Amino acid sequence: MKKLIFACAAVLLILNACKRDEYYREGGLADPNFQGNMLQYLQAKKVPFDTVAKIVKLAGMESMFSNDDFTFFAFDDDVIKRTIGTVKTDGLNNFLFYAGKDTVKTLDQISPLIWRKYLLRYMFKGVNRLKDYQQIDFDVKSVYPGGLYYSLGGNISNIGVTYATANNIKYIGYRQLNLTYIPDASKPNDNWYINAVASSDIKPTNGVVHALAFNLRVNGAYFGFDRNDFYSDVYYSGLTPSDPAK
16 A cells, blocks of 8 residues: 555656646746737737837837847836826826926827837847746855846846745745846946846747736836936937827
């Protein structure tokens, strides 16, 4: 009887290991493939990416998101709403109002060059899935440092995968991708804007998408990560008059 029990337990362990390996290889049981290009994916997922698709168009980057292969860490619509804000809430409009400037009523009032500049911070060369990135442990970065990557906009970020603890054993649990914006390339270990990925390895016909999981308590919950940069650029560039029809 004991031999039978041990044999059954061994079979279960093997089956669980196979399932776990399948999870790590494939990024989950859900089909990650999308039958359309990256822009079509953003448009199809109106929640939470409808505003993101509009910004791609405002930035004049429709062709790139439709045809080019690159890795995109997708922020959601709430990031834009939070960044723009209102006169009464924290955000760009509050900043502009108290600076004596006109506030943003429609997104097309902001220069396409500004949209492009900050959108490029989320875009990276190559088609990279979770498995292509190194491990990172934010508590012991000297041992598991992740990797440094330049975005298509020339900004530096750390991208790495955290390995969770399971059954009190470190690094055998689920794996989560993280994008960390670094504001000063000369100080790559300072002032990190850490952003976890909610869904990784989404595969449209071009490139790959990793959907970010923004948290209000995390610095990166604003467009471009460092909102002061964005506010300053909008302030000095000025706004175009809003179109009442929009």
